[in-house]
Amino acid sequence: MGDNMSKRLKLISATEAEMEERSFPNPYPDWDQGALTSNSGADVDYNEPLDAEGKISASFQKKVQNKIKDLLQQMEEGLKTTDPHDFSTYTGWTGIALLYLQLHRVSNEASHLQRALDYVKRSMRILNGRKVTFLCGDAGPLAVGAVVHHKLSNTADSKDCLSRLLQLQRSVLTVDSEMPDELLYGRAGYLYALLYINKEIGPGTVDDSTITKVVTAIMESGKNMSAEQKKTDRCPLLYEWHKKQYIGAAHGLAGIFYMLMQPGAKVHSDILSELVRPSIDYVRHKRFRSGNFPSSLSNESDRLVHWCHGAAGVIHMLIMAYQVFKEEKYLKEAAECADVIWQRGLLRKGYGICHGTAGNGYAFLSLYKLTKDKKYLYRACKFAEWCLGYGTHGCRIPDRPYSLFEGTDLQQKRLSRNESLIAQK
Ligand SMILES: [Zn+2]
Numbered sequence: 001m002g003d004n005m006s007k008r009l010k011l012i013s014a015t016e017a018e019m020e021e022r023s024f025p026n027p028y029p030d031w032d033q034g035a036l037t038s039n040s041g042a043d044v045d046y047n048e049p050l051d052a053e054g055k056i057s058a059s060f061q062k063k064v065q066n067k068i069k070d071l072l073q074q075m076e077e078g079l080k081t082t083d084p085h086d087f088s089t090y091t092g093w094t095g096i097a098l099l100y101l102q103l104h105r106v107s108n109e110a111s112h113l114q115r116a117l118d119y120v121k122r123s124m125r126i127l128n129g130r131k132v133t134f135l136c137g138d139a140g141p142l143a144v145g146a147v148v149h150h151k152l153s154n155t156a157d158s159k160d161c162l163s164r165l166l167q168l169q170r171s172v173l174t175v176d177s178e179m180p181d182e183l184l185y186g187r188a189g190y191l192y193a194l195l196y197i198n199k200e201i202g203p204g205t206v207d208d209s210t211i212t213k214v215v216t217a218i219m220e221s222g223k224n225m226s227a228e229q230k231k232t233d234r235c236p237l238l239y240e241w242h243k244k245q246y247i248g249a250a251h252g253l254a255g256i257f258y259m260l261m262q263p264g265a266k267v268h269s270d271i272l273s274e275l276v277r278p279s280i281d282y283v284r285h286k287r288f289r290s291g292n293f294p295s296s297l298s299n300e301s302d303r304l305v306h307w308c309h310g311a312a313g314v315i316h317m318l319i320m321a322y323q324v325f326k327e328e329k330y331l332k333e334a335a336e337c338a339d340v341i342w343q344r345g346l347l348r349k350g351y352g353i354c355h356g357t358a359g360n361g362y363a364f365l366s367l368y369k370l371t372k373d374k375k376y377l378y379r380a381c382k383f384a385e386w387c388l389g390y391g392t393h394g395c396r397i398p399d400r401p402y403s404l405f406e407g408t409d410l411q412q413k414r415l416s417r418n419e420s421l422i423a424q425k
Contacts, residue, residue, distance in 0.1 A: 022303060024346040024393065028382045031375040047374075049381045054374040056381060067388050068103075078402040086400070087123035089140035090184070090354070094123045095404025097144050104151075113151060120145045124161075132168045132179070133189025134196060135405070139168055143193040147200040162205065165193060169210060173217050181239045182246065183255035187218045195264040208266060215265050218256065219275065226279075235282035236275045245297040248306070249313025250354065252296070253283050261320040272324060280321050283314070284333065291336035292344075305344045307359035311337035312345060315363045319370055331371075338367050342379055350395040351387050352407030358387050359405075 035047055049060030079096065086092030097119035104112035123141035131137030142165040149158035171177060172190045180186035191214050194206045222237030231238055238245065239256055246252030260267055260276055267276070286294055288302040295309035304310040315337035322330035345360035353359035361383035368376035386393075398406035 022348060023305065023344045024348065026343055026346055028385075030342065031378040033375070047378055049385065050374060050378050054377070056377070060381065060385075063388065064384060067390075071390065075402050082400070082402050085126055086403075087126050087128075087141055088136050089144070090135045090405045091400035091403035092123065093119045094141045094144050097123065097141075097148065099404060101144065101148060101151075113148065116144075116148050117152065120148050131185055132172055132187075133183070133185055134193040135189055136184050137168075137189065139165055139190050139193035142168075143196050146197055150201050158201070162197065165197070166206070166210065169214065173213055175217065175220065180241050181218050181221050181256055182241045182251045183259070184250050186241070186256075187214060187221070188256045188259040190214060191218065191259050191265065195259075195262055198264055203264075211264070211266060215260065215267055218260065219271070222256070222279075223275070231282075235279045237279040246295060246309075247283055247286065247293055247297060247314065248295055248304075248309040249316060250308035252309075253279065254293075254314045254317040257283075258317045258320050261317075261324050277321070277325055280317065280330075283317075284329075287333065291333070291340045293337075304355075305341055305360065306347070306349075306355040307362070308354050311340045312360045312363045315341070316366055319366055323370070334367060334370075338363060338376065338379070345383065346386055348393075348395055350398050350407055351390060352398055352403075352405055354405040356398075356407050357383055358407065361387070 032047055047054075049057050051057045075096075083092070087094055089095045089098060097116045100112045100116035100119065103109070104116060120141055124145050127138045127141060129138060132139050134140045134143060142161045146158045146161035146165065149155075149161060168190065172179060172187050181188055183189045183192065191211070194211055194214065197206050198204070198211075219237065222239055223232075225240060226232050226236050226238040229238055237253075237257075237260075239253055240246075241251040247254055249255040249258065257276055257280055259265060261272065283293070286297060288294065290302055292302050292305060292311045293314045294300065294302070295304055305312055307313045315334050318330045318334035318337065321327075322334065341360050341363050345357065345363075347355065347357050347360065350356045351358050353362070361380050364376040364380035364383065367373070368380060400406045
């Protein structure tokens with residue numbers, strides 16, 4: 001027993017060391033509901049950056065706005081040294097266009113929309129016809145292009161982008177193609193582009209029959225894989241990417257199911273109940289005791305808390321499942337994901353969306369939107385506060401600095417290209 005025990009202890013400390021290695025210990029106190037109710041109106045700083053009424057304080061807003069200005073300048077400078085051929089939303093020019101589009105939404109400044117146009121035009125000149133998704137393929141620039149032109153009332157240009165986007169469906173709908181289904185490179189990532197168009201330009205801009213065809217292709221692919229793996233009873237929709245059954249948002253089931261549950265995907269409620277719900281429940285059974293999720297169905301180590309792999313991506317599937325199926329268990333597990341992200345989500349990998357602290361912060365925002373619980377707004381602000389300390393935590397330098405999904409890193413500025421390549425190893 002002694003031997004077993006010491007083995008187990010070794011295992012536990014190894015896991016803890018691993019967690020230490022992947023994330024920083026969260027230095028912030030958690031949200032204190034009591035401080036809000038008992039000190040209402042008083043000058044409290046327990047829950048800073050929320051004020052006594054639970055609203056984001058003016059001083060914090062100012063701090064964020066100033067930092068954005070500062071970082072934009074540094075990004076523009078840094079972009080001069082990045083890969084000129086990367087047009088993607090994930091790491092290239094379209095991601096920068098999308099950033100300016102979002103800034104325009106918030107600030108209403110015309111110059112931001114103009115910047116978005118400049119960057120997306122640059123992307124559209126270098127499309128390569130290799131990938132079809134919003135994040136990594138031609139669909140991203142075309143969809144963002146359609147939206148930017150629409151906002152500028154360039155109707156003909158917007159329509160041109162849209163028709164080019166729709167032409168991509170041919171390869172998406174081919175049943176025996178090598179096309180995966182996941183969000184980054186597969187059919188779900190094309191569906192994202194179509195739904196994005198309808199959300200931004202208006203319902204029906206992409207007609208229902210096109211959307212239904214894409215959704216059907218995703219469904220058929222999942223049913224086939226499930227039958228092939230003899231899992232029809234337990235998990236009627238199953239997907240692989242590079243021969244692995246991933247769970248996370250980027251390459252896995254969570255990202256695909258999240259897309260299928262979107263109201264805009266118009267999947268019939270019977271189909272959702274018969275095929276999507278049991279498949280989600282199958283994924284739920286793979287959950288770790290910590291509340292985190294494995295990166296794939298066969299992976300048993302509780303390591304990654306990213307948007308791409310782990311709780312920070314799966315939480316979005318659980319939130320959608322709660323909205324669609326109205327069962328408390330989904331909300332409960334989403335809240336447990338949020339607890340894991342709070343504890344282990346300040347990542348040493350950096351500040352990006354895909355596998356960084358900012359992407360993890362979005363999990364809190366989604367849960368806040370759903371529940372209106374101030375705890376999640378507070379946690380999102382704290383993660384934002386962490387990100388305001390850009391470059392001061394000694395995080396790793398991302399593969400693609402100055403990009404939407406991997407984020408900038410100010411250390412990059414102090415290192416030559418060669419030094420930074422060595423530092424990445
Ligand atoms: Zn990632």
